[in-house]
Structure formats: C-alpha cells, structure tokens
Amino acid sequence: MQGGARARLDGLLRARSIALVGATERSAWSNGAFANFGRLGYEGSIHVVNPKGGRIHGVNAATSCRALGQQVDAALLMVPMHAIEEALQDLHEAGIGNAVILSSGFAELGGDGADRQMSLAALARDKGIHLLGPNCLGFINFIDRVPIWTINLPTRLAGNVALVSQSGATASYIAEFAGRQGVGLSYIVSTGNEVDLNVARVVDYLVDDDATRVICLFLETSRDAQTLAAAAQRALSAGKPIIALKIGTSHITARSAQAHTGSLVGDDRVFDAACRQLGIIRVQSVDDLVATAGLLSQVQPRSGGVGVLAISGGICEVAADRAEAVGLQLAELSQPTRDALKQLLPDFGTPHNPLDVTGAAMLEPSLFASSIGVLASDPGVDLVACLYDMPGAPLQKYSEQVIAAVGTGFAAIDAQSVLLSITPRPVVDYSRLLAKHHGIAYVAAGVDRGLSAIASAQWWARKRGECHPLPVANDLPQIDARPATERQTLDYLASQGVPVIPARIATDAAQARSIAHEIGSPLALKIASPDIAHKSDVGGVQLNVSPAHAADAYRQIRVAVAASCPQARIDGVILSPMRGNGIELLVGIVRDPQWGPMLAVGLGGIWVELLKDTSLRLLPVTATDVRAMLDELRATRLLDGYRGGPRVDRNEVADVIARIGNAALALGPRLHSLEVNPLLATPGHVEALDGLTLWNDEDAP
Secondary structure, eight states, X not given: OOHHHHHHHHHHHTOSEEEEETOOTTOHHHHHHHHHHHHHTOOXXXXXXXXXXXXXXXXEOBSSSGGGOSOOSEEEEOSOGGGHHHHHHHHHHHTOOEEEEOOOOSGGGOTHHHHHHHHHHHHHHHHTOEEEOSSOOEEEETTTTEEEXXXXXXXXXXXXXXXXXXXXXXXXXHHHHHHHTTOOEEEEEEOTTOSSSOHHHHHHHHXXXXXXXXXXXXXXXOSSHHHHHXXXXXXXXXXXXXXXXXOOSSHHHXXXXXXXXXXXXXXXXXXXXXXXXXXXXXXXXXXXXHHHHHHHTTOOOOSSEEEEEESOHHHHHHHHHHHHHHTOOBOOOOHHHHHHHHHHSOTTOOOOSSEEOOTHHHHOTHHHXXXXXXXXXXXXXXXXXXXXXXXXXXXXXXXXXXXXXXXXXXXXXXXXXXXXXXXXXXOOHHHHHHHHHTTOOEEXXXXXXXXXXXXXXXXXXXXXXXXXXXXXXXXXXXXXXXXXXXXXXXHHHHHTTOOBOOOEEESSHHHHHHHHHHHOSOEEEEEEOTTXXXXXXGTXXXXXXXXXXXXXXXXXXXXXXXXXXXXXXXXXEEEEEOOOSOEEEEEEEXXXXXXXXXXXXXXXXXXXXXXXXXXXXXXXXXXXXXXXXXXXXXXXXXXXXXXXXXXXXXXXXXXXXHHHHHHHHHTOTTEEEEEEEEEXXXXXXXXXXXXXXXXXXXXXX
C-alpha cells in the first residue's frame, strides 16, 4: 500500500482522538460504543457531540464537531440517515478526515437507498472524508486498543489474526468463537456497505501490518476485485496467509445477500478460481475459518509431508481417513524411520503413519517425546501433529505428564509441530497457560478440522513455493479488431498465432460444389451467420460430406436454417476439411463483472454442457497456468491416451490456449466473450475448428 493511503487508514484504525457524533444515553449503540473504550483500555481522547449539549456518558458534550476546537482523528456517526449530510459538513469544517457510519437506509434497501449511497460517496469525496460503512458496526484495533465498535466486545484476546468482514454481526460471532478457541485477534474491521473503504483496501493495508500474521475474510460479494487480487499477491509473496469464507454458493444465499448488502453475489466458481490462482485459502464454515487461522497464527506452513501420532489406534484410523478426504499429504515413512520406531514401540506396535504409540505410553509418557523425535527425523516429514486433548484443569496428572513430554519432543526437532485436540473443545486459561509454558502450538478444533487446517496450510505453502507475479493484462497490445462471425473470429485468432482450420465460404450450391472439389476430401459444412450461435440445433451442420454431395448438403442446410431461423442474417455456408479423431476441448473467455476476463477450459463439443467439467482462471495466463488447469479436469486422463485413445501434447495444447487468452485480451474491454469450441487436439496437431465472439450491447458490431 502506498504511503498516503496507509497514512489515511492509520488515522482511522489507530485514531488517538475520537468523537462520538449523535451520542446519547438513550441509545444502546452510543452506550455500547462509549463503554468499549473502557473495556479495551483506550488511552486516547474521547469527545461526545450532541446538538443539545449537556453531559453525556459523564463527559461534557459539544454541540458540534466544530465546537470541539481541537484536532480529532476520527468520528463515529450515530445520527439518522437524513442527518448524515449535515454531519459530514460539520466534520469537514472541523478538519476530521475519517468517519465510521453506523446508520443504515442506503444501498441495502435498493432503489432510493442505492441512490442515497451514491450521493453519500460523492459528498464524502468532495469533503475529503474517508468513510467506513455505512451500515456497519465499526472496527476494533486490539493491538493499539482502539475501538470504534458499537456493540459489546466479542473478545479481548489480542493476537496476530485480523478479521475483515462485510457483516458486522457475523464478525462478532466469528470473533467470539475465535476467543473460545484461543485465537487472538489484531483487528476486527466491519466494512458494511463499503461506500468508500472496502475489504480489498483493508486487506492491502494489513499486508504491511507487522502485528498481523494471518488475514481472515468474511465476504458476501467481491467489490474492488482488482485491488484484492493485487493485495493477495503481495500477501503471498510476504508469507502472510489470507483465509476467506464467502457466502453465495446457492440461489437462496445470493438473494439474501443482495437484500442485506445491496450488492450482487458473483459467480461462486469464479471466486473459487480466483482464490486458487491468488493463493487465498478458501474455507466453507466459521469452524474451518477459525481452525485454519489458529494453526497458521502459530505454525509457519511447509509443503512437505506430515507425521501424525496418537495414543489411540482408532483415532489414528480416523486421522488416516480424514487426511485422504481433505488431500493431506501424510509422509511415507522411510525404512530407517520404521526400524527406529520398532525399537521404541512394544512388540505389538506397528510403525505406521499415523503412528499409534500404544498403551505403553500410559506407563511411559516419555514415549511421546521419543516418537516425535523419530518421526521428525524422517526426510519426508515437515510437520509433526500430535493428537491429544490439552487438560483444562490442574487435576489431571497423567495428561500433564503427556503434555510435558510432547513439549520436550517438539522442542528437540527442526520440523514444525502442533498439538491437535481429539474433539473440538474450548481453550480455557489453564489450557492456554500450559501450552505456553511448554512452548506448544495448540489447535483445539478437533481432528477433522485440525487436519483440514493442516491440508490448507500445505496447499498454501506449495502455492507460495511456486509464487510468481501474474502477467499484467495492460502489458498486452490492444488490437482494433471486432470479429463477429465464426470465420472472422477464426481468421483473427490465426493472426494472433493460433492454429485454425482452413475454410472457405460458399454463397450458392454451385460454388459449394466447386470449393468442395478443390478441397478434395470429406468436408464439414456449417451455416455462416452472425445470428446463429448453436448451428447444429437448427440443422446448420453437415459432416463427412463427400465433394460429390456438397451441393446437396449446401441446399439442405439453407432450407433447414430458413425454416428454423427465418430472420437470421446469412453470409453463406462454410466448407472446411473434416478432421480425424482427437480430443475436443472448449476454450472460453468471458468478462466477469467483478473479476474481469476469465478463462474456462474443459471438454468441448456437447460434453461441456453435459459434464460441466471445466477449470477457470483469471486472465492473463501463462502456458504453465493452463497445464495446471488441464490437470484439474476430471477428464484429464483422456489427454494421455486413456484406453487406447489419442495421446496429445499437453505443452502444445497449453501454449495454444494461452495464445487464445491473450488474443481475447487484445480485443479490449468491449469484448464480452470469445469461445473456441471445439479446439481439436490430436497427437500431431492442435487446431481451432469453430469460434464465436460476443460484444457488449452498446458496442456490438
């Protein structure tokens, strides 16, 4: 984040003087906001403002911000919606450049509310005031003890995890649960309707915040996606994980989110693809969000294998099943490691991973420490996870002995280490102090979510290891071309280095016969029309046509299309040589309203709609990115000659697809979508057989 932008957010999130505008002891919001200063131990100046003056919250109230007569960093506006304009003018005249707006009645209502929010944004820009909200609960800076927060503090446990949420109430629930799990917070920021400050800008700020090690997001939509993408790239490079919980995976949630925030929820699969590409860990529940944050707040993730141990064979089996389900890479123990474990364990013990230390550890708790040491010495183990419940009271002598042994084992190894509870349980003060005393990273989320968190950390570490800056779309040359028909699209792609099938257009049956004899091989005939996208649906395609029957096929196509689409513009019929068997792929580019141009790759022809097996990425992409997309397809084995099928060159396929993506970007923002379906991949060649472009309505050719 640039210095000026950071300084502006510092003025808000680290405010040393705060005005409560609209303060009154009749308001629960006002009472809560004022009480939070004392609860958190705020050491700055507190001012109250009410047009009636008097004494409020034990403080003499000024009748306006101008009347305060001193510098104030930030204000909390608790005035009715209709009084916001006057309040902002007062802030401007008082030189207050930051404000949190509690008031609702804006875009979340739609219609007139959205218009009011646009006016609010324009007014704030005109007055030079930076806004958080409206319709938000505010923020809490736990590190500097600065709360502009209008309900009870959900937790007072300070730590290194920041929570940024578009829903204030949800942020409170998440923070409260995090506190019960022993996960300390650096910030909570509720962004509400995001008329000015939004999640993306706050994330960009937190990437450079020394007190924050992990950033958690609760999202209802993706505003300012480009800023979020850039911030996520910086976070990945800096080694600062971002974990996102986003709603909107169903039609029901999409409707409720629109009613709540006044914004449309984008395509969930697009957001999922963006997370994979940008290194954002996506989770599906509050429990997983907190568990993953709790792990990453204590453990620096590595990409290698994991060694797991427990005192229960059953729990080891549960862990093995769970690891496979979540894609956790358990280390395959080397023979020297197995031999060393055999020396440690009783005769009935088995040196597996996960490792059951057996009931012998009941008599000899130090078996935990020695087993940890052997597991960590294996070259395939980057992290050791011990499954055991941290005692919650000082009356469990054996458990305390186990914890001491685990701490001894963890302290003696170079691998990362963590203690996972068997089942979810609260982290009470005694548990926290015991973990701290023995230097143990402890996650009390239970085996299921604990191992899921480790799997996410593994994925993130691999992503960071392959971290490279995304190509910049603006670096690609823009081309003043607007292909509209299939042939124009293919000709344009050919000019951009994409191999395309040769073809000619006939405008009558005789010309079709002549062209067919010149080509001299079985032909594909397709209607050429800017108004017909799915040609086979209207009888506009004839395949494997011999040159002798080309004229008849031409006439049949024209009759069928005339019957189905009498108003369609017809340029003629395209004749091209038939191609042999290969793998048909779909390559599609569409402009997402939030994230911009997206690339979709999947099986082509009819299969894309039937199987819906596609992989998505933000554009631009490299050939390396495309190879990863091909690997993600459920049908990826088809590319390698599955059951005697054609084996294609993945590198050549990836290179051609990357060129198609660049060609689409070169057409500029007027392009709505570009599709090649199919892109035919054979053992010796890759070739675009069909192309389609669609343009934004106002720019349509």
